[in-house]
Amino acid sequence: MAKIALGSHREATQPDCIKALVVEFITTFLFVFVGVGSAMAADKLVGNALVGLFFVAVAHAFVVAVMISAGHISGGHLNPAVTLGLLFGGHITFFRSILYWIDQLLASSAACFLLSYLTGGLSTPVHTLASGVGYFQGIIWEIILTFSLLFTVYATIVDPKKGSIDGLGPLLTGFVVGANILAGGPFSGASMNPARSFGPALVSGDWTDHWVYWVGPLIGGGLAGFIYEQFFIVRSHVPIPYEEARF
Template identity: 70%
Template sequence: MAKIALGDRDEAARPDCVRAVFAELICTFLFVFAGVGSAMAMEQMSVPAKSPAGLTVVALAHAFAVFAMISAGFNISGGHLNPAVTLGLAVGGHITLIRSLLYWIAQLLASVLACFLLNFLTGGLATPVHTLSSGMTYFQGVIMEIVLTFSLLFTVYATAVDPKKGSVGITAPLCVGLVVGANILAGGPFSGASMNPARSFGPALVTGIWKDHWVYWVGPLVGGGLAGFLYENIFIYETHTPLPDVEF
């Protein structure tokens, strides 16, 4: 069963929570700036982001940025960078719902700020938006995002959360970055391989293009939540330690 930790009403005012939310804002901002910026840079150089060369560069940029920003934020906020990651960890009781909500706000705000800044710095260059490729149905797009995000959260749990991870834990940021890059190479030409509602939200808000946008909420949140639930209950169920002083 899910181990949801509600938290208490005073949590948002605690110094550690404030620092963690601020870290999520900064790290997510820098991740989105690099990720979206890499796609914009490819277009500026007349290399379509979905061409082999463009896709490879964008995948590498996202992988590097995820690796760096998880490493930077890991000891402060956990370096989530992604509402789907936050939900997946909340399902396992590793973060309270109150803090999760604050993380979501910070992640979405960071994405919007990063995209607005990119738009300004590039002189209004078009911001690429996640949309489904021609011929891909909504059902196919949702399933694609579920699978991609499931693999992301499965990796997060296996390398960063599982108490039996041992020395593998030191490779967690790298492993997560690598799976993000691999998933973009695999799913980028089809669904865009978002795996991250915040990553999709910023460009959509800045451009006003909301076509297919709901797919990038439903798919990642279902995939992330499902991975968290299954890993927590199948692989580390008996070793789970609930968060202290919280309501369940």
């Protein structure tokens, strides 16, 4: 079982950490910009709810796949829940995780503020629970959807024994994000990502149900990281020193 490494504040001044934070900001910014932008475009241009849902799901699938690949320097987390799952698996230190979380929230906020300006002040869609979906149901939705996301990340990117799917991890992760949006979007909004929910809530000032999109994804991501690392990964090499641990 991997142990959580605490790390040190000295990491913040290390060139590799600074470079990783810059890349993580850029990739998270572009992910949120396209993801939220696609939702805004769907609201503006698409009259059919089913078509709009498909449009948003495809946009998220594409941008997640590309940004994970482009963010190889930082690991392309894009998501505090992904960072937490990797922390529980011993792939990133706790201190660097905090830096990543701050980075992701700042990037999401910047992307949403820019979208608001570029669209002439169009309403920024926020994640809220659908009518008839209670808090507990919404949390369960987000736990399951985020668990599937992190399980895919571990199976296709982190696990050293990826076999024939080696190199396809970012694309497959994008596919599962798109599929989850199609399945859960009409019910919980299928956030799977506290940062993706935070930016729109901050810009719009609408914090309705917002806490659900922290509790659900963080539980789901943490569980997936812990379970996969505990039961499925078989390592035949010495673990990466915790000072350098990240994927």
